[in-house]
Amino acid sequence: MALKIRLARGGSKKRPYYQIVVADARSPRDGRFLEKIGSWNPMLGKDDEKRVELNAERITHWIAQGAQPTDRVLRFLDQAGIAQRPARANPNKGLPGKKAQERAAEAKQKAEDAAAAAAE
Template structure:
């Protein structure tokens, strides 16, 4: 059985509250789970101590037994010092595409032509 440490959504509409749970990977997001090991309240301030609450002992037990955390939960675990999360960065994402480079080159050429015409 593949186990995941993931978030299960609770709370009302537009007021989310999440439980950190250990569940079978095939079960639905808010469905059956094996154990609740923490909570996350995104409505609280980022520096609030009650924003993320984790049961470190139980989480470590499940990690030792092969449970895989999701990316968001892995962020929480990295902050708590329970797991290591590799920094993800895609430097290619910020670069402009081919069409944008062509438009920039065309605009630059027009500006140079206008400056040359004004100089004459």
Template sequence: MALKIRLARGGSKKRPYYHVVVADVRSPRDGRFIERLGHWNPMLAKDDEGRISLNQERIQHWLDNGALPTDRVARFMADAGMMTREARNNPNKAKPGKKAQERLAEKKQKEEDAAAAAAEAAAAPAEEAAAE
């Protein structure tokens, strides 16, 4: 039986509250679980002590028995000092998409063409005056 330490949503509409539970991977998100290990209330301020609560002894027990935490629960455990988790970084996430890059290239080309045309126009009357 594959086990996960994951979040089960509770609370009401637009007021989420999550329980940290250990459950079989095949059971639904809010369905059957084996044991409740803590809670997370995202509605509280980030520096509030009651925002997250973990039963570290039981979590360690389940980790020793082969349960794997989900990414969010792993973050909570890393913040609590229970495990180390390498930070994820996606440097390409902030870059504009293909179409946006094409639009930027077109805009830059138009600006360069306009600047070149203005320089030619400024140079042409000077040449005509010098020719007379």
């Protein structure tokens, strides 16, 4: 049985609340789970200590049993120091496109030409 440590949504409309659960990977998101091991309340502030609550002992137990955390849960575990999340680096993601780079180079060249003309 493939186990996942994932989020199960609760709460009302536009007021989400998530339970961190261990469930079979084939079961529905909010369906049957084996154990509740934490919670996440995104409505609280980022500095609030009750925003993410984790049962570290049970999480390490389930990871030892082969449960795989989802990416969002792995972020929480990394912040808590329970598991290590590998860094994902895409250095080209933040760069402007080819046309934008060309426009920026043209603008820089015009500015340099204007500065040189003013200096003369």
